[in-house]
Amino acid sequence: MSETPRADSPAPLALPWGEIDTVLLDMDGTLLDLNFDTRFWKEHFPQRYVELSGLSTDEARARLEARFEGLKGQLAWYCLDDWHRALAPDCRDELDLVALKRELAQHICYRHGVPDFLERLGAAGKQRVLVTNAHPASVDLKFEHVDLPRRLDRIFNAHEIGAAKESPRFWEQLDRQLHFDPDRTLLVDDNLVALAAAEDFGIRHLRAITRPNSQGEPMDTAPFVALDDFLGATRELTTD
Missing domain, CATH: 3.40.50.1000 (HAD superfamily/HAD-like)
Structure with missing residues (x-):
């Protein structure tokens, strides 16, 4: 014990x-x-997802929040490959999460x-x-x-x-x-x-x-x- x-x-x-x-x-x-990860997942990535997908801000955030809640505590929550498979079909341009993370690497x-x-x-x-x-x-x-x-x-x-x-x-x-x-x-x-x-x-x-x-x-x-x-x-x- x-x-x-x-x-x-x-x-x-x-x-x-x-x-x-x-x-x-x-x-x-x-x-x-954790400031880097918080900035990325709460601010930077949602905004870039809106830009890449062409979805409205409300619709894009709703999709992301549903995925966040549904996968919390599971390995898939942390898996960039799974995030790519789930969200890439929404995007008009290539979705590269590592490249998006690099945009905040100074943090x-x-x-x-x-x-x-x-x-x-x-x-x-x-x-x-x-x-x-x-x-x-x-x-x-x-x-x-x-x-x-x-x-x-x-x-x-x-x-x-x-x-x-x-x-x-x-x-x-x-x-x-x-x-x-x-x-x-x-x-x-x-x-x-x-x-x-x-x-x-x-x-x-x-x-x-x-x-x-x-x-x-x-x-x-x-x-x-x-x-x-x-x-x-x-x-x-x-x-x-």
């Missing part, structure tokens, strides 16, 4: 680093600022304190593992703008595993491939459903992110405690 303190618990927020060997880290909204950046946090984890001998639902093409684009690969030990993509992090199957498959001890593992993620699935699997140490989008409002992370201050976590790690 997870011993992760709940948001309404008086338990201390400091992590017991001496009891953690593996650190599983989400990408968008955890290591990278791809680390969240505050992340590079130093990852370096400290490595120096402390912790295994740093990226676990992401992002489509491989999106991951490749992000890696063109941040040097995450050199700061990580392993990378696991839900599209290669065949299940989203919200699914128990993801964690079962990850365990088979990574061979980690859930009792000595930390997951940091801004996705509360993914955190709950990891907890059900048996991952002991769980932390959420309060403000995945630096330009957005704080998120209620209950029932999970947040690890939002990576610099603070670095100090804890250094003095453990």
Whole structure:
């Protein structure tokens, strides 16, 4: 059973680093600022879809919102190939989602304190593992703008595993491939459903992110405690 303190618990927020060997880290909204993805999916892509499809703004947004709601939590939600197959027939011109993402690439950046946090984890001998639902093409684009690969030990993509992090199957498959001890593992993620699935699997140490989008409002992370201050976590790690 997870011993992760709940948001309404008086338990201390400091992590017991001496009891953690593996650190599983989400990408968008955890290591990278979610501002890029929010801008793309909420503003840039809907507008470009209107332009490419010739649909009215209301009709285009209604179609996108229906798809967003219908696929939430499923791997298809994150799959650029599925989005292309679903929406390309509406478009008079070629629909290239990666090219559209490149139009906003200047907004791809680390969240505050992340590079130093990852370096400290490595120096402390912790295994740093990226676990992401992002489509491989999106991951490749992000890696063109941040040097995450050199700061990580392993990378696991839900599209290669065949299940989203919200699914128990993801964690079962990850365990088979990574061979980690859930009792000595930390997951940091801004996705509360993914955190709950990891907890059900048996991952002991769980932390959420309060403000995945630096330009957005704080998120209620209950029932999970947040690890939002990576610099603070670095100090804890250094003095453990």
